[in-house]
Amino acid sequence: MRVVVIEDEPLAEKKLVGFICRYFPDVTIVARFNKTSDVLAFFASEQQLDLIFSDIELLDGQVFNALSALDLPCPVIYTTSYDQHWVQAFQNQGIEYLLKPFSYKRFSQAMLGYQQLKASFVASVEAAPVNNGTGYKSRFLLRKAQVVDVLKAEDVVCLRAASGVISAYDRSGQHHMLTGNSISELEQQLDPKQFFRINRSDLINLDYISTFENYGKDTVAITTSVLSEPLITSKTRTAQFKKWLGG
Structure with missing residues (x-):
């Protein structure tokens, strides 16, 4: 503890x-x-x-x-x-x-x-094995009562941490609790060419970024094709985000 x-x-x-x-x-x-x-x-x-x-x-x-x-x-x-x-x-x-x-x-x-x-949060979600071909996590296993759903990493729009709980938002706009990992751990497990950590709490999938615009001094607001609200970069990660987005 x-x-x-x-x-x-x-x-x-x-x-x-x-x-x-x-x-x-x-x-x-x-x-x-x-x-x-x-x-x-x-x-x-x-x-x-x-x-x-x-x-x-x-x-x-x-x-x-x-x-x-x-x-x-x-x-x-x-x-x-x-x-x-x-x-x-x-x-x-x-x-x-x-x-x-x-x-x-x-x-x-x-x-x-x-x-x-x-305990109830931890028991509700299991992290899936990584893809042996790439070394990066390719899916999550979501336990719901006696049923286990499979969420592909490619279908995740973003991962957001709040109150000690990580939520994965999928391309249909649904969110799923993932408390087995921290954002820092997931950042290491997911393909860095596909996912970027834009601030202390959010990881975003390149495929679902629609636009971005200046939000404040040294920050930008990112619009996705799924979420209703924009995601905001931190000042320390804005320059890295623009470089990552540019390939």
Whole structure:
């Protein structure tokens, strides 16, 4: 387990970290923050995390001011003394709302819910073997109850990561959850001549790009033949995208 703790009360942080270590003895506390500015700086680069524990009222404002601007790599469990923020919490990738002071029993219930949620996602999808001829992944196996569907990589318009879940959007506009891999892993497994990672969260298939246009400083908006909304490149990948698209 790799987790981040966001808490501005030292005693509350100590109690929470104690609960986390008690429930997950091999946990790694990757970072601890008490200000939204530090949260934004941390997530400016890609992070590999399993779970975020976050208070809501921090030293420099509400944590939503930071989290709403981010595409987080995992779910969030909110810990707070206020009961009026639960709607915002679940709108910002929250899966649990722990009202302070909470007991270890209540904490354990939240962890059990998280583990069951994670297990249900992982069990729903299996990654298919790579194509032995090219060395790149050619299909995904999608388990739905007792049925397994096959999704060809060539039929995938894009892959998008959000809240620790990867969705594959196919050429008919349907999306399928793929939680067995991270975007970074899929980037390595898919043919780089066919798929390009345009930002921290999105991989796009060359065959479904219709047009692109300037969107802001050093970014472009990409229109596909399937999705209704454009996909936006990050500033650091825009030049590489144009080079890749040009062959």
